[in-house]
Amino acid sequence: MKKIRIGQAGLGRLGKTHAANLAFRVPGAELCAVCSPVAAEIEFAVNELGVEKSYTDFAQMCADPELDAIVIVTPSTEHPEHIRMAMEAGKHVFCEKPLAVTVEECRQVERIVEANPHLVFMLGFMRRYDPSYAYAKRKIEEGAIGTPYLVKAVGVDPDCDAESLLDSGFVPRSGGLFIDMASHDIDLMRWFIGSEVTSVAALGTVVKHMRFAEQGDVETAIAQFTFENGSLGQLHIGRASVSGYDVETEIIGTEGSLRVSPIPAKNRTTILNSAGAVDEWVRNFPERFGQAYIDEMIEFIDCINTGRAPGVNVYDGTNASIVAFAGTRALKTGEIVKIDY
C-alpha cells in the first residue's frame, strides 16, 4: 500500500513529537519533508528522523508535488494562512489546535475547507483519540449511560511548571487561561454532550503564584455552561496542580456516568510506603496523551486513504474557540455571557 507522503511545518516541542510519530509510529505515513526557520530543528529532523527534504519557506514546501499532506504545527497566529496555502496547493491538512486566534479567521478557514471537499482537513483535538476518551465515547454511543446531561471537566497544569511558565513571558500573550487551557475541555464537553454551548459564567482567582495576576491572568478558573439541548457543564482549569498533570472528565447520564482518569495515575504501579498507598500522577500532557498523538495521526492517514471525514472537523475548531472567547469575557466581566453562532 502506498504510503501517504507528509510535509510538516513547525518543529518546536510539540512539532518534534508529531514528526517523530510520523517518522516511526504511524503505519502508512512517510515523513518526507519538514519546514522550519530554525536550522537546529531541520538538523534534528534530518539526522534523528531521517527526513530527506527540508524547507525554510512554507510556500515552497506546499509546492512540492511529491507531498500528499501537510501537518501544521506552526504558531497559532499563522494557522489560517498556512491552512489556506496548503489546501490551495491541493494538500490534505492536519492542523494543531487552535484553528485560529479570532472567530473571524476561524470562519475564513471554514470557507477554505468547504471549498476543498475532496481534501481531508483535521484539527488536532487529540484527546478524542486517547484510548480512554475514545472508549468513553463508544460506551455513550452504545447507550451505557443513557442520555448524557451533565459533564464535568478538569484541566490543570502541574504546579511545578508554573514558575518557569511565568518566567517565559508567554502568559501575557497567551490570550488568558481560558483560551490557553480550556479549548480541549470545551471540545470534550461538546463532543460528549453532542450539543453546542449557549452560555457561560466564569470565576477566577490567583492564590499561589501572584505573578499570574501581575501578568494579567488568573491561576485558577471555574465555569458553568448551558447547552442547546438543555444539558449543563462544569469546568475547572488552572495552572497549579500539586500532584501532577490533572485532566479529569465525568459525563453524567440518565442511566449512569463515566469518569475518565478520576485519578490520573502515572501507570499501573501503586506504591505502598509509610505514607500509605500512593498512586503517582502523570507528569505532563506528553506523558498523559502520548498515545493519543499517535492515534490521531493514524486517523488522519486513514481518512486520506478511505476518503472518510475525520472525527474532528473545522467547525469543532471554530465552536471551541467561540466558547473559549466567551469564557474569557465571562471571566473578565463577571457576567453570564450568552453565545450565538
Added chain:
Amino acid sequence: MKKIRIGQAGLGRLGKTHAANLAFRVPGAELCAVCSPVAAEIEFAVNELGVEKSYTDFAQMCADPELDAIVIVTPSTEHPEHIRMAMEAGKHVFCEKPLAVTVEECRQVERIVEANPHLVFMLGFMRRYDPSYAYAKRKIEEGAIGTPYLVKAVGVDPDCDAESLLDSGFVPRSGGLFIDMASHDIDLMRWFIGSEVTSVAALGTVVKHMRFAEQGDVETAIAQFTFENGSLGQLHIGRASVSGYDVETEIIGTEGSLRVSPIPAKNRTTILNSAGAVDEWVRNFPERFGQAYIDEMIEFIDCINTGRAPGVNVYDGTNASIVAFAGTRALKTGEIVKIDY
C-alpha cells in the same frame, strides 16, 4: 458521672434514629422522655427504647425539671418556636437542620441563643462529625494542603428513591432542590474554606423524571460560588444518582487537595465479576452517615458536660440558610445573586 437527661421531640424517621442513638449508643446520655402527637411513635420509644416518660405537648416536656436537654426533630417550620420554648425553660438544645425556614426566623433564633449563653445550642450539621469529614478538617488545620481556595461538592440522592419522593407530595412544599438538598454541602463548603459565600450562580435541569418539572422543581442543579476570602466553590446537587447515594467533596489548596468519598463505597468489599471490579455504593444517607449521627450527639453531650461551644453554632444555621435561599433565587432567575449578611 451523672448522665445528661434528654427529652426528644419528634419521632419520624430521623427522630427514631436520634432516639435509638441516645438510648443505646451515646455514652453519658439518657433518653428520659419523648414527645410526639403520634401514639405509635410513643409506643415505639417506650417499648423498643425503654423510654420512661412521654408527652404529646412540647411545652409540658420543656417544663419537666428532670430534663437537662431537649433534642428537636420536629418539622422545620416549628424549629424556631421549639428552640425558644426549650431555652426559655433552661434546657440545652440540639436542633435538627434547618434552623428555620426564613432568614428572619433564623435571626430571631440567634437572639434567643445569644440571650442564653450558659446553655449549649447545637445544630445538626452531622456531616462535620463523619469520621472522614472530621479527618479532612483536621488535615487542613494541620496544614496538609496549605491554604484551601476551591471546594467542589456533590450531593445527589439515589435515583431509585425519586419516584416515591414524587408520589409523596413533598416536592412542592420542600422549598426546592437548593433548600432541600444543598444546606449540608453549603455548610461543608463554608467550614472547609473558613469564609462566607458572597455570590452564587446556578443552573438546573430535569431530564429523567419529568414530574420534578411538573411539581415546580428541578432534578439536577449546578452552582458556582465566590467566598469573602476570594475562594471559589462548585456544587452539583440532584435527585437521580443511578449508583446510589452520592456525597463527594474535594477541597483544593495551595499545597494539595483532599477528596472525601470520591467513590462512596458501601463498605470495604470489592466484587470482581464478569462486569469487572465493582465497588457498590452506599444506599442512602442513614447508611452513609450512621456514625456521624452518633458522633454529633457525643459532641453535644460533651459540650454540655464541659461547657465547651459545639462545632456547629446558630450562625452556621443562619448562614447556610441565607446561601440556600440565594441559590434558589439564582436558579429561578438565571442571574448571579450577590449575598449580604
Added chain:
Amino acid sequence: MKKIRIGQAGLGRLGKTHAANLAFRVPGAELCAVCSPVAAEIEFAVNELGVEKSYTDFAQMCADPELDAIVIVTPSTEHPEHIRMAMEAGKHVFCEKPLAVTVEECRQVERIVEANPHLVFMLGFMRRYDPSYAYAKRKIEEGAIGTPYLVKAVGVDPDCDAESLLDSGFVPRSGGLFIDMASHDIDLMRWFIGSEVTSVAALGTVVKHMRFAEQGDVETAIAQFTFENGSLGQLHIGRASVSGYDVETEIIGTEGSLRVSPIPAKNRTTILNSAGAVDEWVRNFPERFGQAYIDEMIEFIDCINTGRAPGVNVYDGTNASIVAFAGTRALKTGEIVKIDY
C-alpha cells in the same frame, strides 16, 4: 426489655475495649461487674465506666447470682479453666480467642460447652462481625461468586510497633508468629470456604528486625493450605507492614471474587499532594475492627435473648487452633503437615 447483666474478667488493653463497649455501645447489655487482680484496672471500670461491683477473684464473680453472662478477656492460658467455672455457675460465656493453648484443652472446653446446651458460648473471632467481612459472607451465601475454591489472606501488623513488641518480652512466649497472628485469618478462610483445612506448608523469614530470629521467631511467613472439599488457601502473615495495619482477604469463586479491604484505607479521605494520590492506612487492629468488637457483642446479647446459636462456636476455636499448631510445625520443619481432626 430486661438487660443482660454481664461480669467481665480481664481489663488489659482489649479488656478495656470490651468493657467500654458493654458499658456504652451494646444495647441490651449492662456491665454490672468486673474482675481483675490490678487495682488500677478496677478503678478505671468503676470511675470511667460506672461499673458497680468489682472482684479480684474469678470464682467469686461467677457466684454472683445477679450476673447472666461472663465475658472472659483473661490471659490465654486461663481461658479453659475460666470457661469451665463460668459455665458450671450457669453463666453464658463470651471468651476472647484463642480458646486454649493446646488442642487437648480445646477438646476439654468442647466437652464443657456440650454439657451446657442451654447456655450460649461464643468465641471472639470478631472479624466475622466486621461490616465488610459480614457483607462478603452474605454475598457468597447469595451466590454472588458461585462456589468459592481459593482464599488468599494477608494479616500483617504495623512495622512501627515491631520494636516495642520485641522489647516487651512477649515474642518468646507468644507461641510463634503462626499461633499469635494467623488464627483470625485461618478462621476467615475456614468460614468463607466452608470446609476444614487438611494440610499446610509454610515458610518464614526475618529481614528487617533481626531480633525476631534471636527471640526464636520469624518476622514474615507464608503458607498454603488444602481443604477437605478440594479448595486451596494462601496466607501471608507478618509483623513489618510499612504502611500500617494490613488485613486483606480475597475469596475466589467459580463466578467471581470478593476482595475485602484490598487497600486498608484509614477512612474515606484521599490526600492529593506532591507524592500523588495517597490513601492512608488504618493504624492498628482497634482502629480497623472497632465496630466489629461492638457488633460481636451485639450478637452475643442477641443469642442470649433469643436462644439462637452464635456464629462462632467452640469448634471454630478448636479447629483454628489445630491449623495454627500445624502451621507452626510446618514452619519449623519445612515439611508439608497433614491435619487430622
Added chain:
Amino acid sequence: MKKIRIGQAGLGRLGKTHAANLAFRVPGAELCAVCSPVAAEIEFAVNELGVEKSYTDFAQMCADPELDAIVIVTPSTEHPEHIRMAMEAGKHVFCEKPLAVTVEECRQVERIVEANPHLVFMLGFMRRYDPSYAYAKRKIEEGAIGTPYLVKAVGVDPDCDAESLLDSGFVPRSGGLFIDMASHDIDLMRWFIGSEVTSVAALGTVVKHMRFAEQGDVETAIAQFTFENGSLGQLHIGRASVSGYDVETEIIGTEGSLRVSPIPAKNRTTILNSAGAVDEWVRNFPERFGQAYIDEMIEFIDCINTGRAPGVNVYDGTNASIVAFAGTRALKTGEIVKIDY
C-alpha cells in the same frame, strides 16, 4: 542511521503481532523477510505489512546476507535448532519464550549463545518492558521499597477463553499449567527479587471446567517458593478469571511495597451504573501487553546498535524453565521440590 534488517520466522497469532510491530512501530527496524510454511501467512506479510522477501525454509532465510537479525516465533520445540542456525549464520537473535522445552536443550542454547558473544541474543520475556513493570523495577533500584523479600504473583487467563482452549486440543500437549502459564511470573519473581528459586511447593485444583482434569491438567494452581537469598514467593496461576485477563504482582520490601496492576483495568474510564463503580478489565494479554511487545523490540534493536547486552538473557530462559519444570513436578507429586542449577 542505518536500519536493522530483520527476518522473522513464524507468523501465527503472536508472530503477526511481532511482525506488525517490526513493520510499523519499532524505529530503526525494517522487516525485510518472513519465513512460514503457510501461504496465507506469507501473503499477509507481503500485502498488509509490505514485506519484500519471503521464505518457506528457515535455513534459506538465515543464509540471506541482507539480514542483520532473526526474530523467532516458531513452535517452542523448534526454538533451540532455530537459534543455533541463526547464530551460526551470524545473525542477532530475538526468540519468543520459552527458550526450549527441556533443560538439556536450554543448556545447549546457552553454549551457542556463549560461543557468539558478538551477537545479541534476547528472549521474549516482554513483561519486563511493560511500562508499569519497568517502572516498578526502576523504583526498586532507586531504593523506594528497601530490600525486597517477598513477591506475590498472579497470572490467570480469562474464563471466557477456557472452553475454546479445551476444544483446541492444546491442553494435553501444553506441558501443563505450570509450564504454559507460569514462566512469565517466574521470570518477574526472579527479576524483582534478584535471586534464584531454590524450592517450590505447589497445589492444584479443577472446579469449573472439569475437562481440564480429563485432559490431564489443573485449572488453578498455587505455589510457594524460596529464593537463594532467603526471600519468599507466592504464586497463583489459572485459566478461569471471571473478570478478564488477570496479571498482578506485588513486591514487598523492608521499606515499602509495589503493586503492579492490582486491578488490571481496561483503561482509565470508570463506569458508574446501578451496580456501583465498575472498572472493566483488560480482555487478554495482547490488550494488556501491547506496548510491552513494542518496547521489547525497541530494546532488541537498541542492543544491536549499541552492542549493549539485553535485559533478558539466555540464562533467564534456562532458569525460568528449570523452575517451571520443578513446579510441575511439585504439583504432580504434592511434595516440596528442591532446585539445583
